[in-house]
Amino acid sequence: MNTIEEKEIVFNEHDLIVSMTDRKGKITYANDIFCKIAGYSHEELIGKPHSIVRHSDMPRVVFKLLWDTVLGGKPISAFVKNRTKEGNYYWVKAYVAPIISNGEIIRIISYRRPISSFVKQEISKLYKVLSEHEKSNSLDETFEFMLHFLKERNLSYEQFIDRLALNRSISSPDALNIDVDSYYIDHMIFKTNILRSIALGKKDIKVTESCCCNFGKKLKSLEDMPFTLHPSWRKVHHYHNHVHSLMGDYVERAAKSATKDELNGILLEVEKDTLKLFSALRDVIDNYVEERSL
């Protein structure tokens, strides 16, 4: 239970908490620092399940991932909030790894170090969301939810841990990393250049090839991102296709344009169409971020 008196125990940068368990999670070894920080004697820890230091703020799904990975023969890192004997808490970055002998997991070892206040703050937000999700969903569903959270940010679990450990934020969905304005400018420069070149009489411009611009590629790469389920995403595609399908027409008119004003008129039309495309994109991202913000 969370109590008001609960205090954070901050441990030293140079301290290393070490423990070992059997393959069921029963503690077989605890170093002095573990005993000191958790507030238990060796005797009180040895033979006990490791959940002895479990804090109620920890989502179950984190331990599911930990156990699935370790019993699958692989190591894993995780940020864990633990409870001391006195009812206080301490945060760690735990590295947990199986010790394998003759193909069998004989022991599981864990090393833990302190984490920065930035990480504590960020991971607490996520764990709160996961714990809330667990209240009305099965463990497997929350596991899916967590994978979804990572996918939105285009991060594997390992990348997510590394990124946080480097004090870089994970709260922004990948959608936020799309620099809409720079794509807009790219688009405009690209089209303006083509149309100007054509107006100046350069006939060897391969419009279809050139129009395969970066933004088109970006759109494709985003196709399985959750925000593409947003109804406005169809608009983005619609305007993108529209802008490109009009290119032939623009090119033809630019080639025939006799004056600078005529060309500028065409460029203005292009700009208007391109703006529609990028405001639809901005719409999708803004709505999405609003709905999904942690």
Ligand SMILES: Cc1cc2nc3c(=O)[nH]c(=O)nc-3n(C[C@H](O)[C@H](O)[C@H](O)COP(=O)(O)O)c2cc1C
């Ligand atoms: C080597 C090792 C170290 C562990 N360290 C911790 C730990 O520091 N804190 C914790 O809550 N669980 C730790 N666990 C996970 C626990 O075994 C357990 O799965 C977790 O506390 C959830 O307990 P519960 O399923 O009874 O809720 C560790 C497991 C292993 C194998």
